[in-house]
Amino acid sequence: MSQWPNLLRANSFQTRLLRRSLAGAVLVGLGTGLAGFLLSPGHAQEAPVLGGAAAFGSWHDDAPGKRRHITADALPPPYASPSAGNTVRVVRAPAGAQLKVLPGFEVKPFASGLSGPRLLRSAPNGDIFVAETGAGRVRVLRPGENGAAAGQNEVFASGLHGPFGIAFYPADNPEWVYVANTDSVVRFAYRDGDMKARGAPETIVAQLPAGRGHSTRDVVFSKDGAKMFVSVGSASNDGEDLGRLDAAALRKWEQDQPLGAAWGSESERADVLVFDPQGKERRIFATGIRNCVGLAVNPTTGDLWCSTNERDGFGDNLPPDYITRVREGGFYGWPWYYIGAHEDPRHQGERPDLKDKTIVPDVLIQPHSASLQLMFYSGDQFPAALKGSAFAAEHGSWNRATRTGYKIIRAIVKDGVPTGEYEDFVTGFAIDDTSVWGRPVGITQAKDGSLIFSEDGNSTLWRVSGASRSE
Numbered sequence: 001m002s003q004w005p006n007l008l009r010a011n012s013f014q015t016r017l018l019r020r021s022l023a024g025a026v027l028v029g030l031g032t033g034l035a036g037f038l039l040s041p042g043h044a045q046e047a048p049v050l051g052g053a054a055a056f057g058s059w060h061d062d063a064p065g066k067r068r069h070i071t072a073d074a075l076p077p078p079y080a081s082p083s084a085g086n087t088v089r090v091v092r093a094p095a096g097a098q099l100k101v102l103p104g105f106e107v108k109p110f111a112s113g114l115s116g117p118r119l120l121r122s123a124p125n126g127d128i129f130v131a132e133t134g135a136g137r138v139r140v141l142r143p144g145e146n147g148a149a150a151g152q153n154e155v156f157a158s159g160l161h162g163p164f165g166i167a168f169y170p171a172d173n174p175e176w177v178y179v180a181n182t183d184s185v186v187r188f189a190y191r192d193g194d195m196k197a198r199g200a201p202e203t204i205v206a207q208l209p210a211g212r213g214h215s216t217r218d219v220v221f222s223k224d225g226a227k228m229f230v231s232v233g234s235a236s237n238d239g240e241d242l243g244r245l246d247a248a249a250l251r252k253w254e255q256d257q258p259l260g261a262a263w264g265s266e267s268e269r270a271d272v273l274v275f276d277p278q279g280k281e282r283r284i285f286a287t288g289i290r291n292c293v294g295l296a297v298n299p300t301t302g303d304l305w306c307s308t309n310e311r312d313g314f315g316d317n318l319p320p321d322y323i324t325r326v327r328e329g330g331f332y333g334w335p336w337y338y339i340g341a342h343e344d345p346r347h348q349g350e351r352p353d354l355k356d357k358t359i360v361p362d363v364l365i366q367p368h369s370a371s372l373q374l375m376f377y378s379g380d381q382f383p384a385a386l387k388g389s390a391f392a393a394e395h396g397s398w399n400r401a402t403r404t405g406y407k408i409i410r411a412i413v414k415d416g417v418p419t420g421e422y423e424d425f426v427t428g429f430a431i432d433d434t435s436v437w438g439r440p441v442g443i444t445q446a447k448d449g450s451l452i453f454s455e456d457g458n459s460t461l462w463r464v465s466g467a468s469r470s471e
Contacts, residue, residue: 049421056317056366058402059430064102067412067423070320070364072340079345081315084401090457093437099428101464104383107426110452110463111141111150117454117461119218119294119373119442121166124174125192126447129156129166130454130461131179133216136160138179140195141461147448148463154195157188165218165295169277170225180217180230183210185279204279208232209268214309218295218373223302227274231306233291234262234270238311238346239335242266260287260331260354270334272306272326288332288358294374298325300388301416307374307392310338310367312399314345321371323392323411324361325418333358362418363390368397369405373442376413379449381466388413391425393440393453406430408440408453408464426464429455 050057053076055068099107115135122128128141128150137158144151157179165180168190176187179201185208186201208217214233221228236242242264245253253263261284262270272292274285285304294307304326310319311334319338326332336351337343340360365371374392389410396405408426412419429438438455446452450465 053317056404058366058400058404059406059427060402062407062424062427062430064100064424064427067421068366069419069421070366071420072342072360072364075319075339075342076315076317078314078318081317081401083313083315084399086401086403087398088396088403088439089435090439091431091435091437092458094431097428097431097437099426099462101426104467105464106467107462107464108148109460110143110148111153111461112459114139114454114459114461116456116459117442118216118456119164119166120444120452120454120461121168122444122446122452123168123192124172127193127195128444128446128452128461129177131163131166131442133162133164136163138163138166138177142195143446143448147446147450148465150461152195156195157197157201160186160201162215164216165220165230167219167221167228169221169228171221178204178219178228180219181208182215182217183208185217185219185228185230185275204228204277205230205275205282206279208273209235211235212265213269214291214293216291216293218293220295220297220304221277222304223297223299225277228277228279229285229295229297229304230273230275231289231292231295232269232271232273233293233309234334235265237313238344239266240346242335244350258284258287258329258331259357260333260336262287262335266335272304285328286326286330286332288334288337289326290334292326293372294392296374296376296390298376298388298413298416299378300376303416305374305390307371308332308361309370311335311344312368316400316402317367320364320367321369322361322365323363323371323374323390323418324359327359330359331357332361339364363411363420363422365392365394365409365422366404368400370395370397371405372440373444375443375445377445377451379445381449386410388416390418391443391451393443395439395441396429396436403430403433403436406436406439408443408451426453426462429457 119131130139141150142152162182167178168174185205188197213235272285291309292306337358394405406429410425411422439457442454
């Protein structure tokens with residue numbers, strides 16, 4: 001059940017706001033604080049968790065606080081609906097457009113005029129590093145005095161090749177900024193407060209699989225700083241060009257590779273790779289993860305997590321995207337299986353040996369949402385019940401007849417363990433069945449405990465904060 005009514009009762013400001021709502025619905029827009037959330041007596045009650053077919057939904061029923069729990073046993077069969085080609089049209093924000101958040105929060109513009117901002121990472125001093133992937137550069141935004149908007153804006157490094165992932169090493173007092181290009185990992189010498197690179201990049205990993213298919217690469221370090229993880233998405237939608245190995249060749253491949261590793265053009269793809277911080281000791285950490293766009297390490301448990309785009313072409317509600325803990329040596333299905341032991345009909349009978357070894361991901365998300373960056377909340381600005389939650393940016397669907405995604409979600413995590421449930425946190429980018437005015441990509445926690453997220457449709461950044469306690 002949703003925890004939000006309990007949070008409202010626990011917070012005096014939010015309680016006063018709720019009481020006012022009982023006298024009549026109040027809509028508060030971006031200009032006045034609480035960004036467009038419609039309060040009503042019905043919202044004062046604990047909303048049920050949507051499960052089964054109701055959990056799939058669409059943008060029409062998105063609302064902050066709406067909670068879903070999609071389970072592996074509730075999936076429809078493949079091709080239960082046609083495979084849609086429903087490309088979205090991105091437009092400017094209409095007059096009066098409002099993003100929606102829960103009572104007690106507000107969302108406001110943080111920066112604009114960027115060039116396709118994608119992944120975000122916060123430096124220990126509070127600077128926000130932004131990957132402008134298409135422009136081949138990394139930008140730094142320094143929040144102003146009150147943190148409400150970017151005060152300084154500089155290009156940290158340019159001339160990069162599809163940069164996406166950004167990481168600071170060592171974490172607490174970094175000497176390096178690592179950048180994951182589409183085909184390599186480089187690093188720049190760094191000192192606290194640098195807004196421009198001190199010199200040319202040093203190549204740490206000279207070659208990553210690249211050239212076709214999914215092009216983003218994320219990079220994070222383990223909690224102890226001993227390991228560097230790099231995610232590499234698949235070269236294809238569903239291993240269409242993978243081909244089959246005969247029994248002898250397959251046995252030989254399995255002797256040299258981890259469980260579920262793909263071969264040929266998919267070698268070291270749909271995987272998470274692991275290195276030491278110098279780019280040595282290269283190996284595959286986990287396999288069968290079609291496109292782990294966002295990596296994150298839970299700061300409490302040290303577990304590695306992925307935010308993953310699953311395959312297309314099976315219909316509107318199959319298979320779910322997901323965010324999940326990633327086990328060393330774990331196999332997550334692609335391309336032979338999905339969401340546990342569900343066999344991919346395009347690869348029927350090819351790998352029966354893997355059926356019972358496929359891990360079911362932790363949090364299943366509405367299919368085709370395009371889940372991108374992932375982060376964990378550890379700040380003090382939001383209610384304490386949100387600490388440890390996983391937030392993810394949903395870029396939005398194209399392979400679904402009725403759209404989903406285009407929002408920020410919060411996965412429920414208790415003592416480091418996901419419950420499988422998630423809820424909408426920021427909604428409102430979808431205008432109608434054909435148009436949106438934003439596509440979330442990156443998300444990071446600012447030094448003051450607010451959240452900053454990017455969207456690459458209109459190249460803006462937004463800030464979610466706790467609303468003012470003054471009346």
